[in-house]
Amino acid sequence: MTCEPSHHYQRLVQRAQRDGRIPALAVALHRADRPLWTYEVGAEPDTQFRIGSVTKTFTAILLMRCRDEGLLDLDDPVGRHIDLPAHGELPIRRLLSHTAGLQREPFGDMWDSMRAPDAGTLLSDLAQAERVLPQARRYHYSNLGMAILGYLVGKLRGGTWEEVLVDQLLTPLGLSGVTVRPTGKATTGYLVDAYSDHARPEPSTDFGAVGPAAQLWGTASDLARWAAFLADPAALDPDARVLAPATLDEMRWPLTVTDEALWGTGFGLGLILVPQGERIIHVGHDGAMPGFLAGVYGRRGKDSPPAFGAAVLGSSGTATEILSLPHTLLAEAAKRDPAEIPPWRPGEPAPxxxxxxxxxxxxxxxxxxxxxxxxxxxxxxxxxxxxxxxxxxxxxxxxxxxxxxxxxxxxxxxxxxxxxxxxxxxxxxxxxxxxxxxxxxxx
Missing domain, CATH: 2.40.128 (Lipocalin)
Known part of the structure; x- marks a missing residue:
């Protein structure tokens, strides 16, 4: 990227880190037509951050691979494929789009104890989990629903969600900086005090059977590449070894809005959709875990550069600047350093x-x-x-x-x-x- 836009992006990151009071912040912009751009404040290059619900996009891709290979139909009841004590009648499509009406979290007070259930407990406790809304009535976010789908992926593949993730996504796409558990390069997450500048470390907990909803750690550079894949898979996976571009087109089709009165955000099949006007959309997911926030989005639409994605990872659980910054960076990069305009060339006549x-x-x-x-x-x-x-x-x-x-x-x-x-x-x-x-x- 040229010097002037790079300096502008750097100042945007610096301002977000200062205003959000974020102990460590790492940012990356990926484009097929430019070198990777990265910038860190309070972190070293390739520092890992917890990415929370961005994990759901990986689980969604794994599930759609199963669908494409004929292992399931999205309209199948999930209980057709795994034995559940309750809620087995819920369609896979509804669980993936958060329209099944299932309660948000597994049964119990996981966020008090910070102890996540194992697979056996997650499934046996389903009988005590509520259907809080009628199926297909409206959007209702559910970590429990995504945990069930992650378990389903493992069962269909004859392994665990973690094994399938590494084998089918992380290794083929070269995302070595994304891991199920933190490496030695992982940073600490913090709660920054509202009325002072004191930052208290948050606990780091393995999410067990809820892992398919929020377990992963990753680097900004690898997650910007992942965002670019969600927006433009053909550029990063030209042989469609991971997923057919048409399947990602299907995943990006909005199935619901998150607010019936303010149509600012939609939800597809495991993906958040944020319209930007002028037929442009940002596709990806936000993530939140104790001490961490993340925003990982790719940009599609009018005059968007190829394989264009941004990742913003921060070590504060309350700095919402982290969540808005990827959208700002994508918009600014498209404006200040636009994609090349391909020349028109004569074509073949109509038959x-x-x-x-x-x-x-x-x-x-x-x-x-x-x-x-x-x-x-x-x-x-x-x-x-x-x-x-x-x-x-x-x-x-x-x-x-x-x-x-x-x-x-x-x-x-x-x-x-x-x-x-x-x-x-x-x-x-x-x-x-x-x-x-x-x-x-x-x-």
């Missing part, structure tokens, strides 16, 4: 069979434009905003196409031709008529 489709059509009184770009037929409404993605079609057979993305995704487009000339003179998209001139319904 003869589609040339009579190109141009303007009308449906429901609105004008649409059909084009051929990058080897596919595309369509958009004439008054769509410039940044709105077009509908893209894929041929199933002659004169019958499927919409694979954009407007009316999944619907059929049928072409009707003039018998004499062979030109397309009428189309039906999602059963709506498309004509070359503006017509009333039933014309």
């Amino acid at each position: 003869e069979s589609y040339r009579s489709v190109l141009g303007r059509w009308w449906s429901e009184g609105y004008e649409y434009v059909f084009t051929w770009r990058d080897g596919a037929l595309r369509a958009r409404r004439a008054d769509d905003p410039a940044g709105k993605p077009p509908a893209i079609f894929e041929e199933l057979e002659p004169d019958r196409l499927r919409t694979v993305s954009g407007r009316e995704a999944g619907e059929l487009l049928r072409l009707s031709r003039d018998p004499a000339s062979g030109a397309v003179v009428l189309m039906h998209w999602a059963t709506y008529r498309f004509t070359r001139d503006q017509q009333t319904f039933g014309s």
Whole structure:
């Protein structure tokens, strides 16, 4: 990254550390088109911090790998795959999106005793855990639900969640700085006193069977790389050894909002979604554990650099500056050091069979434009905003196409031709008529 933006990012970090009174703070920005940028205050390079619920993103990826390999369906009741004394009817999809209505924590007062249950206790105590809301009623965050899914992943793979995590995610992606337990480079977490500058160390506890929800430790550099993977998997895993990009697209689709009156944050399949305006979204997760906060997000959307992610890790359990800083850094880096603008280059002509489709059509009184770009037929409404993605079609057979993305995704487009000339003179998209001139319904 250039000198001037780097100095600006450094000051943002310094200000956050000062204002938040954070004993140790480590930050990293990952981009495929720039060298990794890191900065620390009160910490050495490659210092490990506890990342709390950022762990959930790893567990979610492991679960989706199981789905992609046919080991489960997201709409299966979780009890179909593991024997549970209660709540086995809850769908896996609902547990993963925090819409199952299950209580937040395992039964008991874990945060008083700081003793997490083992797997046997976690499962046997499920009979005493409450369903606090009806299923699918609304978002309700549940560490207990994610702990159950982590146990499920281990059972399906014939091992433990920890073993599967190391084998299927950490090793293939080269995330050696992310570990289940702290290494010798781990820092201490603190409670910074509200009315003085005294910082008291918080206890470091193994989370046992709740580990799939909040156990991990990591470095800022490795977690910025993980954030970039969540946003742009094809750039970091081009052979899709870890997960197909289409599966991450599915995970990033918002299934619920976290506040019904303020649609500022959504939740997909194990991922937090934070809209940034102008068709830009930050995807990742926050984390909180005694003495630690973390924010790990990748950026997607209009003019975003490739494989663009940020990680902010801090050793204070109350400094909310840690949680806002990754979003600020991503936005500032996109503005001050934007991605290169690729040049336009001439492409191949549209196939003869589609040339009579190109141009303007009308449906429901609105004008649409059909084009051929990058080897596919595309369509958009004439008054769509410039940044709105077009509908893209894929041929199933002659004169019958499927919409694979954009407007009316999944619907059929049928072409009707003039018998004499062979030109397309009428189309039906999602059963709506498309004509070359503006017509009333039933014309």
